[in-house]
Amino acid sequence: MVKKEIDLDEILLEVGQFGRFQIKNFVLILVPILFCAFYNSQYIFAAASVQYRCRVPECEATPPNFETNGWGSWALPDSGGRCERYVPIGSICDPGSFHPNNTEQCTSWVYSNHDSIVSSFDLACEEWKRTLVGTVHGAGLFFALAITAYISDTYGRRLAFVLTAVAPAAVGLGRSFSDTYITYIILEFVEAVAAGGVYSSGFVLALEMMGLNRRVLGGNLISCTYALGQALVALIAWAIPEWRTFTRVIYVPSVLFVIYYFLLEESVRWLLSKGKKKEAVKIIFKAASVNKRKLSPETIKQLNEESIADQDTTKTTNDTIKAAIEPEEKQPSLVLQVLKSRVIMTRLLICAFWWISVTFIYYGISINSVSLAGNSYVNYILTSLVEIPGYILSILSLDRFGRKGSIMTAFFICGVSLVGLPFVPEDLLWLQTCLNLLGKLCISMVFSSIYIYTSELYPTTLRQSLLSVCSMTGRVGQVIAPQTPLLMEYMEALPYLVFGVMAGTSALLMLLTPETLNLSLPDNVKQAENIATKPRAERTTNVAIN
Structure with a gap:
């Protein structure tokens, strides 16, 4: 029996x-x-980042004060003297003791505070x-x-x-x-x-x-x-x-x-x-x-x-x-199980690109938020809290409209908002802020949803490993994101343009993966491969039972 x-x-x-x-x-x-x-x-x-300026021994008080109290106008260049100072031609602190045109590299600095490792080291x-x-x-x-x-x-x-x-x-x-x-x-x-x-x-x-x-x-x-x-x-x-x-x-x-x-x-x-x-x-x-x-x-x-x-x-x-x-008595290695399944291998490559895009955009926006005008702590708090509406949208949409449709839409809106941000006139700062927060809201929705969607694409025996492979590959984006402030020195709009293109590409790649709405978690490779061919009636069985 x-x-x-x-x-x-x-x-x-x-x-x-x-x-x-x-x-x-x-x-x-x-x-x-x-x-x-x-x-x-x-x-x-x-x-x-900490404000700093060149140390000018001829004019410094004891202890040094970051504010120059007027003498900076003749001892430091117009840039503020962050890395260069005017060449001294005397030993006293007056306009005639510094060369008005020639500068030299600084060898020591005065910092506005000692809260960051920038000043400590x-x-x-x-x-x-x-x-x-x-x-x-x-x-x-x-x-x-x-x-x-x-x-x-x-x-x-x-x-x-x-x-x-x-x-x-x-x-x-x-x-x-x-x-x-x-x-x-x-x-x-x-x-x-x-x-x-x-x-x-x-x-x-x-x-x-x-x-x-x-x-x-x-x-x-x-x-x-x-x-x-x-x-x-x-x-x-x-x-x-x-x-x-x-x-x-x-x-x-x-x-x-x-x-x-x-x-x-x-x-x-x-x-x-x-x-x-x-x-x-x-x-x-x-x-x-x-x-x-x-x-x-x-x-x-x-x-x-x-x-x-x-x-x-x-x-x-x-x-x-x-x-x-x-x-199973003798499980093949993770690599063999993935390589032997063209379906799982394709999903793994697509998921890896998703994760690189998501982490790059998500952390890039967060990191650059502290450089925005205003209080850096408040900026970061707002950029963090705007994620919550994104997660609420994920809750409301994933089970109603499906994983694919919800995530694709969020990717596209994120891409459009970030690509459009550099083209907003400087006098419309409120619109720049709104587009920045909209991009963070959408990529936060994707970040949350992608964990769920990725975990549903793989079998139990490989789920943690393959989820970690995708997440680990995605850290390429997190590794690059802290460097975006440097990229902006060459082309201010470059990071946002890259963000937008990657978001749009990720959305298109979702056309190649199956919908997992209302499906039981696959427990083995065969079940995971068959997700795309499951009848719709079978997908909704559990919902009807519940």
Whole structure:
């Protein structure tokens, strides 16, 4: 007699798609996600641009004051004397003691404040060293996501999440005591490697225990939390501008996340994919109990039989109930599984370009926001908070209009707004601001949605790894984004034009991928390949049941 297979998505309909059990784990996951925003944004303030001028020993007070009190008009060029000063021809501070035309390179500087590493490590006139901090941080994420993916798929989602949440405490604290620029840069890279996977591992852990119709809500709540984290870190930096103290305040609390190993539950999908059915069944029963939901007699019988069968490893799988995620005895390597599937390989290449575009545009807009006129902290807070309406639009549109239509539209609007921004007259600053915020709103919607859409395109056995590959490749955009302030010196409109072209291209590439609306998560490569050919009626079955 052929027994009915256990389908985790069907079980979640009985257990509750987003009950007290899932909410408890979800809320716990949101706290490290909040801190993840701190880690990925802190360098914008720690390595913020600082006003500086050449030191003029003949005129300096003791201690030196950044304001020149008039003598700058004859000792410093019209540019403000950032990198050059007039050649002295005397030893006193008066107009006749400086050559009116000849200049020389400065050898020391006076800074307006000492809140940034620019003044601490004397980085005046070396703008590339300041922007390099963000690039190094982005480069560290390449290694972080690969390492996290391996730990997550091999040893469990929970372990990967806890390790990446706790590790930043030690590295971040150590970086706050850096006495040289080289030490700071090295620890910036190490910290990015240690903490870079907390978002992706937490995202997968949270969504794999949610029901089909709660993935979009859960994913966007995570994104909203990240946006709030960015706004909060700006407030902290505003209150504590000195970079060493600021760094200690945001990193030290991370050590408390070690207790998460005992508070969080492992992903049931991952346990089933690894053949750990007894542990998975135990968590399912616990979730039903916490959610105060009663499982059907048939489901209880199947779960009990599965748990008992798991204790006897000598029995063949024909004697047990087949789980929705059937663990294979000898799994081919990740590379072989991807290369052997032309469908999966094509999706991987397309997703990689999406992610490069999204990260480049998203971080590029954020980084440049602190250079806009006005209070840099307020600008960054507004640029962060405007993401939340984008995430709300994602919640409202993804389940109603589908993944593809919603994301394509957001990509196109983002592209049009950013390409048009450089052509707005300078006297229409309000319109420039609106287009900038519209671009950030749309790319934020895409960023949130792309996590959900990408995770739905791949099977459970490869989901974390391929999601991490896409995210890791996307860090190319994050690595390049901090350099956009340098590009604007050559052509002010160039970054925005590139942003717009990449957004439009990404939208067109979405025509080559399938719609995943109302589809169960694929558990193996064959199911993932067949997404595009699934009948529409089959896509809506779960919605009708719910």
